[in-house]
Amino acid sequence: MVLPKGTNLLEYAKKNKLKDIIAAKVDGKLVDLNTTLEDDKEVEFVDINSEEGLEILRHSAAHIMAQAVEHVFGKAKFGVGPAIENGFYYDIDVGRTITEEDLKKIEKEMKKIVGANYKFERRELPKEETIKIFKEKGDEYKVEILNDIDEETVSLYQQGDFLDLCRGPHIPSTGYLKHFKLLNVAGAYFKGDEKRPMLQRIYGAAFSTKEALDKYLKFLEEVKKRDHRKLGKQLDLFSISDEVGPGLIIWHPKGAMLRYLIEEFERQEHLKKGYEFVKGPEILRTELWKRSGHYDHYRENMYFTEIDGQSFGIKPMNCLGHIQVYKSKKRSYKELPKRYFELGVVHRHEKSGVLHGLLRVREFTQDDAHIFCRPDQLNDEIIGVLDFVQDVMGIFNFDYELEISTRPENSIGSDEQWDLATNALINALENTGRKYDINEGDGAFYGPKIDVKLKDAIGRKWQCATIQCDFTLPERFNLTYIDEDGKEKQPVMVHRVILGSIERFIAILIENYEGNFPLWIAPVQARVIPVSIKHEDYAKKVYGELKDKGFRVELEDRNETLGKKIRFAEVDKVPYILIVGDKEVESNTVSVRKRKEGDLGCMNIDSLVEKLNQEVRSRR
């Protein structure tokens, strides 16, 4: 709507009883609600429940928290304090570490500030003058942030006794912040640079309604419940041992079965899509890693070993092995593309602080493939991989987003090669009408990539598949094929994974399904439970028949009450619980109980087999 010159938006909103309005857009630009129009302007009010409204609310919450910190500690220095998804944080230096106790105090003080309903007042000052203010305050971080700003004039916001550098806009007054909670505190480098001092980062959540805040806090609980490290232990899938070493996974029978099922699924899918199985060695001469550029650009992440006075590198990637397969003989244009697939075990020296269950480990298996093709085949090959990703994600019922990562600082190859590769990826996405974002400077050192971020059952995003286009390694290794015209040409290499790391993907599966794996990948599909020892022989017979039919079955032979045995099976998240007692022995049936759903009634073995097979085939 167009509002006349001289209108104060806050007053206008109040007068017209506009509810839940916390800011406005004038000519499309976000401004404080407490703005008086200098001309007739197109105005759009920003609702507190909108994405922009929430961001403003959360950003203001960060300011209020900063004020509270200053009240509690007397003096504090500040880094940055932005809004983030679901909340906000502020980087703070109070001369000591902030404890959980402090958080309570700060939260209490925030409530006081909210109660006082201070106005957020915007001021514009010359940069130099502002620098002086923060120098006097002794806040060298803000001074440095100011020095980085190019503008002559900067804006400041004051609420009560607290003044902060800020672009704005903000909520009109502190009272608008009603539903928030401080969550945790941890160290964070100033400007994200590990060489700079570490500040204390306090995280908080803020929402427009109590319901939304409660829902989010519940979500955090839900995340904890689904934690794959916890479920991995409970379901006896894997362990990580202090004795063995950090970041190294020990797969127990059920976890190893899960791996096997996923790997077998992958092998079958790759065969269908025209890939060939290959396998390279675990260690290759260091000389080879020097030639590929890994030694110069990836050495920090590699392990080396010496044999008979010669240096070898343990592979952190599978490409060199696959290149050797390609190079093993002269190639014709007719045999391209070559698609080499390997469930390749790689080792990467990850920094100790980043290890995390199965999600970040030092040894993992990639569903890795390298496609060697002619330049004219590149587009189709990339599209083929994108379709592959689509098929697999569809089977697992995951939604996903695509991102292109461009040339990083630490990289090899010429600008021309990088442009060619990047354009090839963009073209493939454009040609198939896929949506994507661009992530500048985040590519691999040898080429740009398309990253696939899958979304799990509770809305979290995970990076799994990646497709990388590479003109550099073919050049470094002198890869060639004989073209139609009899001349040697250089093939293009596409590095790609679909699930990424089997370990990471299994972590995601565990959390996505909360351990309730669908029948086709459940390590144990059914457990036969005799009502009492009288029925053990019949239970064994049922168990044997299902086993013969290829099902993953267990026999419960512990001498416990039926209730307890059912409980064990439910706790173990076994999809089908088959109970046999007098009734079943008599009628040659089983009583079928489905995990989390309960009794489905009696069935003969044949119809049960049919039912299970159908469910396995559906992959749901």
Next chain:
RNA sequence: GCUGGCGUAGCUCAAUCGGUAGAGCAGCUGACUUGUAAUCAGCCGGUUGGGGGUUCAAGUCCCUUCGCCAGCUCCA
């Protein structure tokens, strides 16, 4: 790697001011012979992550080292 927190039985967790390491579950043995999420009893289980120190006395305090957790940086 960095900042902070935390390491107690297979698992989940107790142990006041520095004063005899304890419970539930799991496991084992026995009794019971079970009809859709925990039957009862007994037993076993620990150099309190490792090493060093302070003290009459250390799970508890100090140092060191390893690991885990949260976040930062980095990443499949």
